[in-house]
Amino acid sequence: HAYDVVLTDLKMPRLDGPGLYRELQRRHPALARRVVFITGDTLGSMAEFLETLPNATVAKPFDQAALRNLLERVASEAGQIGAGKPRGPPRP
Numbered sequence: 001h002a003y004d005v006v007l008t009d010l011k012m013p014r015l016d017g018p019g020l021y022r023e024l025q026r027r028h029p030a031l032a033r034r035v036v037f038i039t040g041d042t043l044g045s046m047a048e049f050l051e052t053l054p055n056a057t058v059a060k061p062f063d064q065a066a067l068r069n070l071l072e073r074v075a076s077e078a079g080q081i082g083a084g085k086p087r088g089p090p091r092p
Contacts, residue, residue, distance in 0.1 A: 004075035006035045010046050018049045034078050036071060038062070 006024065010017035017037050024032040037050065040060040050057055056074055058067055 003031060004034070004078070005071050006031060007038065007071065008035060009038045010050075011040075018046075021053070021055075030078075034074055036074055 006020075008017050008020055012020075015023075021032060021035055024035060033055070036056045036058060038058050038060060039046065039050070056070055058070065
């Protein structure tokens with residue numbers, strides 16, 4: 001599947017946000033630029049990681065409308081919205 005945007009938390013079991021991002025960089029570099037990170041805390045190594053990236057971040061708790069606008073902006077800037085091709089699972 002092709003995806004417009006990847007929305008991921010920084011802290012996850014087994015594969016954290018930085019690990020997912022590095023894997024996307026390796027396998028799908030264009031998609032790595034369209035990762036948006038959700039975070040509840042930006043201390044320590046996670047803060048250092050985020051500071052090295054141009055990617056957008058969203059702090060918890062977040063406003064659903066603001067999140068939707070951010071995701072649409074990221075996808076639009078990447079030229080993905082309206083491309084006419086099926087993409088990933090349906091959006092909520």
